[in-house]
Amino acid sequence: xxxxxxxxxxxxxKRSPVLTGLMVLAIGLGIGASMTMVTVLHVMTDDPLxxxxxxxxxxxxxPLPLNYKGIDLAGVPNANLTWPDxxxxxxxxxxxxxxxxxxxxxxxxxxxxxxxxxxxVDGRYATADFFALFGVPFEQGGGWTAADDDASAQVVVLAxxxxxxxxxxxxxxxxxxxxxxxxxxxxxVVADWQPSPMFYVDASxxxxxxxxxxFLPLSTALAxxxxxxxxxxxxxxxxxxxxxxxxxxxxxxxxxxxxxxVASYRRFLVDYSAQxxxxxxxxxxxxxxxxxxxxGWLRHENLVxxxxxxxxxxxxxxxxVCMLNIVALxxxxxxxxxxxxxxxxxxxxxxxxxxxxxxxxxxLIGIAxxxxxxxxxxxxxxxxxxxxxxxxxxxxxxPSMLLGTLVLxxxxxxxxxxxxxxxxxxxxxxxxxxxx
Amino acid sequence: MHIQPxxxxxxxxxxxxxxxxxxxxxxxxxxxxxxxxxxxxxQRVSVPTGIAEDELSAIRSTGIGKDDNPQARHETxxxxxxxxxxxxxxxxxxxxxxxxxxxxxxxxxxxxxxLDRAMQIMSMDGTGCLNPSMYxxxxxxxxxxxxxxxxxxxxxxxDYVATGKPAVAIITxxxxxxxxxxxxxxxxxxxxxPDTMRVVGIVxxxxxxxxxxxxxxxDAMIWPQLPGxxxxxxxxxxxxxxxxxxxxxxxxxxxxxxxxxxxxxxxxQTYTQIRAKFFRRDTTMIGLLIASALGLLFxxxxxxxxxxxxxxxxxxxSIGVRxxxxxxxxxxxxxxxxxxxxxxSFGLVxxxxxxxxxxxxxxxxxxxxxxxxxxxxxxxxxxWALGQLAVLHPALRAAAVPPVVAxxxx
Numbered sequence: 001x002x003x004x005x006x007x008x009x010x011x012x013x014k015r016s017p018v019l020t021g022l023m024v025l026a027i028g029l030g031i032g033a034s035m036t037m038v039t040v041l042h043v044m045t046d047d048p049l050x051x052x053x054x055x056x057x058x059x060x061x062x063p064l065p066l067n068y069k070g071i072d073l074a075g076v077p078n079a080n081l082t083w084p085d086x087x088x089x090x091x092x093x094x095x096x097x098x099x100x101x102x103x104x105x106x107x108x109x110x111x112x113x114x115x116x117x118x119x120x121v122d123g124r125y126a127t128a129d130f131f132a133l134f135g136v137p138f139e140q141g142g143g144w145t146a147a148d149d150d151a152s153a154q155v156v157v158l159a160x161x162x163x164x165x166x167x168x169x170x171x172x173x174x175x176x177x178x179x180x181x182x183x184x185x186x187x188x189v190v191a192d193w194q195p196s197p198m199f200y201v202d203a204s205x206x207x208x209x210x211x212x213x214x215f216l217p218l219s220t221a222l223a224x225x226x227x228x229x230x231x232x233x234x235x236x237x238x239x240x241x242x243x244x245x246x247x248x249x250x251x252x253x254x255x256x257x258x259x260x261x262v263a264s265y266r267r268f269l270v271d272y273s274a275q276x277x278x279x280x281x282x283x284x285x286x287x288x289x290x291x292x293x294x295x296g297w298l299r300h301e302n303l304v305x306x307x308x309x310x311x312x313x314x315x316x317x318x319x320x321v322c323m324l325n326i327v328a329l330x331x332x333x334x335x336x337x338x339x340x341x342x343x344x345x346x347x348x349x350x351x352x353x354x355x356x357x358x359x360x361x362x363x364l365i366g367i368a369x370x371x372x373x374x375x376x377x378x379x380x381x382x383x384x385x386x387x388x389x390x391x392x393x394x395x396x397x398x399p400s401m402l403l404g405t406l407v408l409x410x411x412x413x414x415x416x417x418x419x420x421x422x423x424x425x426x427x428x429x430x431x432x433x434x435x436x
Numbered sequence: 437m438h439i440q441p442x443x444x445x446x447x448x449x450x451x452x453x454x455x456x457x458x459x460x461x462x463x464x465x466x467x468x469x470x471x472x473x474x475x476x477x478x479q480r481v482s483v484p485t486g487i488a489e490d491e492l493s494a495i496r497s498t499g500i501g502k503d504d505n506p507q508a509r510h511e512t513x514x515x516x517x518x519x520x521x522x523x524x525x526x527x528x529x530x531x532x533x534x535x536x537x538x539x540x541x542x543x544x545x546x547x548x549x550x551l552d553r554a555m556q557i558m559s560m561d562g563t564g565c566l567n568p569s570m571y572x573x574x575x576x577x578x579x580x581x582x583x584x585x586x587x588x589x590x591x592x593x594x595d596y597v598a599t600g601k602p603a604v605a606i607i608t609x610x611x612x613x614x615x616x617x618x619x620x621x622x623x624x625x626x627x628x629x630p631d632t633m634r635v636v637g638i639v640x641x642x643x644x645x646x647x648x649x650x651x652x653x654x655d656a657m658i659w660p661q662l663p664g665x666x667x668x669x670x671x672x673x674x675x676x677x678x679x680x681x682x683x684x685x686x687x688x689x690x691x692x693x694x695x696x697x698x699x700x701x702x703x704x705q706t707y708t709q710i711r712a713k714f715f716r717r718d719t720t721m722i723g724l725l726i727a728s729a730l731g732l733l734f735x736x737x738x739x740x741x742x743x744x745x746x747x748x749x750x751x752x753x754s755i756g757v758r759x760x761x762x763x764x765x766x767x768x769x770x771x772x773x774x775x776x777x778x779x780x781s782f783g784l785v786x787x788x789x790x791x792x793x794x795x796x797x798x799x800x801x802x803x804x805x806x807x808x809x810x811x812x813x814x815x816x817x818x819x820w821a822l823g824q825l826a827v828l829h830p831a832l833r834a835a836a837v838p839p840v841v842a843x844x845x846x
Contacts, residue, residue: 022742026735033731067558107500118500118698306802307721310473314728317466321459321732325739328455332746388716423451 001353002360009361016333020365023329027369027413030322032376035397035405037312039377040384042401043394044304048195052135053294055255057095057262059269061085062288063246063281068235078288079203080231080248083222085276090127094268095254095261097133100218101126102250103202103229109178110166121162121179122229123214125221131157131190133255134200139163141173141188144217152223156184157215163189179214182224190215196394197303199294200251202230207303208390218250245281266291319412326365326416334358334424345429354425362417363410370409377405442775449747453779456743460783460819463736465790468815469798470729472807477722481715483653485534486608486641488582489707491524492671493679494533495686496703499666501696506664507598509694510574516693517670520685522678525580527671529573530663532645535714539645541569544657545627546615568611568655569644572663573671578606578639580673588622588637595636595660601628602660606637610654626657633659679706733818737826744772744830748837755834756841765835772831773824780823784816791815 013020047053062078063085081089086100104125110116130136131143140163144155156177163172163186175186197207216226222242228249236246256262266289273286292300334341341354377397384395397405446453503509510528517526531538545551545565554563571577578590586609595604605626612621612635626633642656670690674682683704690699705713712719748755755768795807 019742019746022738026738029731029735033728065558120698307717310802311721311724314466314470314725317462318728318732318735321462321466322735324455324459324462325735325742328452328459328739329742329746331452331455332743336746336750387720388713419451 005357005360006364008357009364012337012361013364019329019333020368023326023365024368024372026322026325026329027366027409028372028376030319031369031373031405031409031412032380033315034319035373035377035401035408036380036384036395037308037315038404039381039397039401040308040391040395041304041312043396044197044308044391045298046196047295048197048199048298049134049294055257056133056253056294057256057265058251058253058292058294058297059089059265060290060292061269061273061276061282062284063248063276064284065235066283078248080233081250081252082245082248083243083250084245086250086252088272089252092268092272094265095256097129097255098253099127099130099133100250100252101130101200102218102221103205104216104221104226105229106179106214106226108162111178114166116165121213122210123216124212125216125218125226125228127218130215133253134193134195136193137191139189139191140171141186143215144187149217149219152219153217154182154184154220155187155217157188157190158186159190159211159213160192161211162213177214179216180224180226184216197298197391199298200253202251203301204231205229206390208394262291323412323416326413327419330358330362330365330417331420331423334420335427337424338427341424341427342429345427351425354427355421358421358424359414359417362413362421365417366410366413367406369413370406373409374402374405439774439778442771442778446775446778452743453782456739456779457783457786459736459739460780460823461785461787461790463732464784464787464815464819465794467729467732467818468787468791468807468811469794470725470732471815472795472811473798473804474722474725474729476804477718477725480647481718481722483643483647484641485643485711486583486639486654487534487707488673489711490676491582491673491679492580493674493683493704493706494536494669494671494710495683495690495699495705496531496667496669497690498698498700499668499694499696500698503666506666506668507662510663510668513668513670513690513693514574516689517672517686520672520682520689522674522682523672523686524675525576525673527574527577527580528663528668529571529577529671530665531667531669532569532571533669533671533710534643534645535711536645536669537714539569541567541644542628543567544615546624548627551627564615566611566614566652566655568607568652568657569646571642571656571658572661573658574662575660577658577671580671581642582673583642584640586638586640587620588635590637591660596662597660598662598664601631601633603633604636604660605633606639606658607635608639608642608654608656610641611657612638614652614655733822736819737822740776740823740826741830744776744827745833748772748830748834751834752837752841755837756839756844759837759839760842768835768837769831772827772834776823776827776831777820780819784819787815787819788812 049056060078061081063082064078081100090098090100102125103122105120105122107118108121109118124130128144128146128149131138139160143157144153148155156179158172158177166172166177167175172186172189176183177186192211194211198209199207201207228242230249232242232247232249234240234244234247236244241247242249254265256265269289269291270286273282273289276282277286344354381395381397385392497513499506499509514526514528517523532540543554543560543565544567545554545563550564554560554565557563560567575591575593575596578585588606591604591606595602607621615621616624621635621638624635626635639658641654644653644656647653670686672682672686683706687699687704690697758768791807791812795804798804799806
């Protein structure tokens with residue numbers, strides 16, 4: 001029976017090519033526009049580290065004075081930790097793995113053998129556990145140890161792209177690199193690793209920008225007074241001393257495996273804040289301490305710009321108007337064939353057979369419209385990729401989005417065809433037969 | 437034209453008419469708001485900076501290696517830059533330029549009482565203190581940027597300092613009005629943190645590097661402070677058509693004067709490029725909004741044409757009968773045009789209500805203002821025109837139906 005419906009649906013669509021063309025165009029445009037924006041949204045809110053993100057958390061404390069109402073261009077200062085707090089959390093070892101980090105930007109001096117001019121590179125200052133915590137894969141060598149952290153060793157881990165640029169295909173481990181005013185010994189090279197969005201960067205940084213090209217021990221960066229690339233906020237007089245208890249600049253991430261560990265870490269944060277309050281450092285309630293999961297933190301940061309949301313709503317509105325269009329056209333088309341319907345009914349077709357027949361026809365239009373919609377969406381995503389926005393280069397369809405497009409198209413068509421099909425199947429056979 | 441017969445005929449196609457009415461309503465609602473958004477964005481994108489944009493270009497140089505006397509280096513560089521043919525004047529600034537994103541701003545209070553109040557409550561709200569942006573620069577900044585001094589004087593040589601804060605400042609008219617609403621600002625003392633500065637001049641308009649909200653966007657002050665540090669931006673003034681050539685020569689000149697510097701590929705831009713880069717997101721949005729409005733109108737027109745030609749096909753017999761009874765082609769044409777006019781009119785009523793509703797939602801989530809009432813008559817006219825255009829082809833086909841159709845049995 002299904003092939004029969006398919007057959008008559010194809011014939012009927014071929015009989016009125018212009019009308020069919022109009023409907024396919026309407027669905028195609030509507031679906032294409034919507035799927036472009038849905039893909040962009042999907043890319044921006046996607047899980048950056050699938051498989052690990054459920055175990056990663058970031059603690060936030062509230063060391064600000066009670067009456068702090070200062071203006072901060074890049075968010076509230078208590079999104080980052082102070083150095084004493086970060087070190088206290090690190091040394092308490094309440095989580096399986098933990099790392100403190102901050103962004104840095106240094107001038108790299110290539111050696112005179114290569115004919116490269118000096119250039120700036122962005123990277124991260126972190127503690128030893130950073131690589132194990134985020135599962136960063138190594139191409140050569142490995143990270144540094146906790147002993148290197150304590151000794152402020154002058155070691156560096158490079159990204160593969162940078163290592164290749166400086167040393168070609170030679171082994172980079174053991175070589176020396178001059179960053180800023182100091183030389184560092186390369187202990188490892190990481191494969192190109194760039195979770196998107198880069199959830200671990202400072203709130204003011206570009207989350208879809210370039211990957212980190214170097215990794216240095218945090219204590220080394222402090223000892224050598226290297227520049228911090230990120231929000232350094234202070235509220236007391238020594239606003240430039242990074243060791244101070246009233247300057248926040250560090251990001252902190254921990255790995256917690258079970259819900260019990262998560263609960264106990266939360267309790268630990270509240271206890272720590274209460275303790276600091278008793279010591280007179282913290283002024284705000286101890287319960288202000290928070291522990292965000294990775295996805296929770298991304299949601300909190302509200303990475304999707306208002307513009308993208310507006311575009312999504314616009315696309316949805318467009319799809320809705322397209323669907324209204326389709327409903328009207330389908331209604332007109334189906335009711336025109338009242339004669340054919342009454343003949344079928346007179347020959348014994350039940351109402352639901354007519355309903356299914358027209359449902360199949362709507363679905364067929366949906367498939368054609370979906371194919372066109374895919375093309376329109378690819379065009380739309382290409383135009384998004386040309387934009388200079390940070391997230392723009394990520395706008396690509398993955399298999400789940402491709403499937404989603406087709407499913408949406410067919411669903412929209414079938415939905416649009418429900419009302420016309422229902423009206424068509426209620427055609428009284430005898431009345432129509434008389435006028436044939 | 438009698439509307440009664442048209443309405444009576446529409447009653448037979450209630451559902452389809454309703455759908456078309458809904459379509460017109462939603463299109464009207466969405467297009468009115470989109471048009472408003474477009475106008476808003478275009479206003480934002482064409483915000484005046486107050487400087488002579490079409491004659492200016494900027495090149496950013498980052499020094500590498502030790503530098504004990506950046507000011508001397510800037511002087512040498514500026515002398516070399518001024519020697520380039522086509523350059524009428526050149527100055528150096530640390531990094532702040534209108535629409536160039538990097539901003540330095542300082543909490544500024546109009547008098548001692550305001551400063552004390554602000555320190556006490558640790559906030560600037562309600563004290564009269566503001567957070568204007570600061571522009572520094574070598575002598576000649578005002579002339580090079582093309583700013584208009586409306587009161588007071590430009591800086592003198594001895595006003596300039598290389599370290600620490602200067603003793604005098606020039607502020608914009610907007611800042612003067614906001615800080616000193618009831619007295620002339622010239623000669624007043626500004627309290628910037630622990631330092632004080634006397635206002636010696638007022639310029640007409642100068643935009644901040646980063647836009648915040650319209651009420652504070654023109655709050656800026658200029659300090660006679662020489663840029664220090666190893667990064668500096670050189671602003672060059674020349675004829676509009678010379679700017680590209682001047683920039684290329686400037687980059688080469690700076691490297692030849694002192695090769696110990698970095699000039700990144702994107703660091704030399706004319707002001708047209710700087711403005712385009714700052715507003716790129718808005719320009720893209722404008723393009724997208726225009727495309728979606730046109731797309732929506734196109735789809736609605738498609739719907740009207742499709743449905744109208746379908747109805748014409750369905751009513752061929754009755755059209756033939758009417759023609760046989762004496763109706764002219766013009767009557768048939770006018771019939772279909774009136775029908776379309778009525779449908780669009782029915783759609784406009786809920787459309788306007790919906791437009792207001794969408795506008796309220798946008799106001800809450802998107803910081804928009806009220807939709808001006810002018811958009812409704814304009815939108816109505818646009819949709820009527822669109823409907824008439826869309827129905828023209830099917831209506832002409834209907835008018836071409838010969839009366840003999842009435843006599844045929846099919």
